Amino acid sequence: MKKIIYFISISILLTITNSCIEEFDAATEEFEDALVVEATITNQLKYHNITLTRTYSFEEYEPNVETGATITIETSNNNTYNFSEYTSGVYTSTTMFKAEPGLEYTLSIKTQDGKEYISQNTQLTNVASIDKVYAEKVIDDDGVEGIGLYVDSYDATNNSKYYGYEFEETYKIIAPFWTPDDLILNSSGGFSVVPRSQEEQICYNTVASKGRLLTNTDLLEEDRISKFLIKFIPNNSISINTRYSILVKQYIQSGESYNYLRVLEEFSSSQSLLSQSQPGFLTSNIYSVNNSNEKVLGFFEVSSISEKRIFFNREDVLDTPYPWVCNIIDPPVNELTTLVRLDRVTLVYEKPAGEDGGPYDVVTRVCGDCTMSGSNIKPNFWID
Incomplete structure (x- = not known):
């Protein structure tokens, strides 16, 4: 969303010179402050x-x-849900609630300087569930082998039409050259082999998608989403080094919400930013009560959502192991001192002791310490 706000906020007048190779200064010539x-x-x-x-x-x-x-x-059956500022600029409802079919919802905002804003009455969209989320081995348009993640959905009532997808991916990382001991500099300037003080063999990392993937079935005979690509993961991505999970969220949107997000997506693209023909100010369903000419960015959306999570191992889809780049090295003592001080290597093997202990075989830290790539706390939902 920050990227979207950024491109909208320049408000937008870029002067593009006649020569495509001549440098130009991109600066805001006009700016309109607006609530987002x-x-x-x-x-x-x-x-x-x-x-x-x-x-x-x-x-x-x-x-x-x-x-x-x-x-x-506020709802059409006279319920009111209040929000309090949880963190700076982020407001959270003081009670748990969910949108119900058949009710109208209206958002009201009053800013600290006394300005008031109100949304159009908005209803919950049709409720439809994800049918299937699955992974397949694919080769992309650039000839790169990887894993394609797809979603299928179907609404027999033909009332959904406008779909949006977000996801959250979580993956397991197993450090390929982990050992139970670590190498540290001691007080005498030499090296000591000590037990590791925390879990560094198995970690997990979670990454949320940015923005929402949009698609619709307006021109189809059936209200069916078939093999919609959620994400492509190249085979050398650490996210599929061992075991992977993805939680896909499906939003059934109103036509107005869908169109707003679609135009916003087009507007935020680099091609749109640098084109000579710029789109106008996006029409929101939120308005200023005090000033009808004041523009507001954003959209009050009441959508149904369904979720589905899948797990799979790398070998379930791909027939090649993850290509870890982990060269075992035996650096001289002076170089090893610098590397250990910078915490850039981890112990693989201690050879017969020399004057300062060692010499030692080491690898780059990421190959022996999974916390360089994720958290050593296992998520509650994780299934091995």
Whole structure:
């Protein structure tokens, strides 16, 4: 979202010279300060979050957060859900709730300076579940072998139409040259072999997707998503070194929400940024109560969501091992001292003792210490 806000915030007037190789200075010539709202509630029973920031210029690096606001969501059956500021600019509902079919939801925001904003009445979209998430060995357009992750979905009622996908991938890392001992500099300037003080053989890393993948079935005879590519992972990615899991989230969106996100995605692309024909200001479903001419960025979305998680091992899909680049080296003492001081190597083998102990065979730290690539805390959901 920061990337999207960044490209919108320059507001956008870039002067492109006639020569494609001549340097030009990209700077903001006009800037319009606007409230940016990230607000999605779903049919999941949970604490929901709403984020408020403000647009920022081309020369700036981070958006300004909007603090001290009062936020509520009201329903057509007279329920009110209040939000409090959990962290700077991020507001969390004070109670758990979920969006219910047949009700209208309205977002209200009052900023610290007294400005008020309100959304259009919005209803929960159709509820549909993911049918299948699966992995296949594929070769991409550049001839790179890897794993394609796909999703299938089907709505027999033909009422879903507009789909969005986010995901969270988690993978297991096993350091290929882990040993129970570590090599450290001692107080006398030599080396000591000591037991490792923490788990460094098996770790896990979790990475969330950025943005939302969009697709629709408007022009299809059936409301069916078939073999939609969620992610391609090249075979040399550490994420598929041993065991991998992906949690896919499917949003059923309104047509208005889908179109807003689609245009926003196009607008944030580098091609759109540098094109001579720039899109206008995106139309939000959130409006200023005080000033009808004030522009607001963001969209209040009430979407159904379904989730599905899969696990697989590398060998379940690929027939080649992960290509660890781990060269065992026997550096001279002076070089080893520097490497250990910088914590850039880990012990593989201690040879018969010399004057200072050793000599030692070592590898780069990432090959013997998994915490260089992830966390040594196993996720609660993980299944081996």
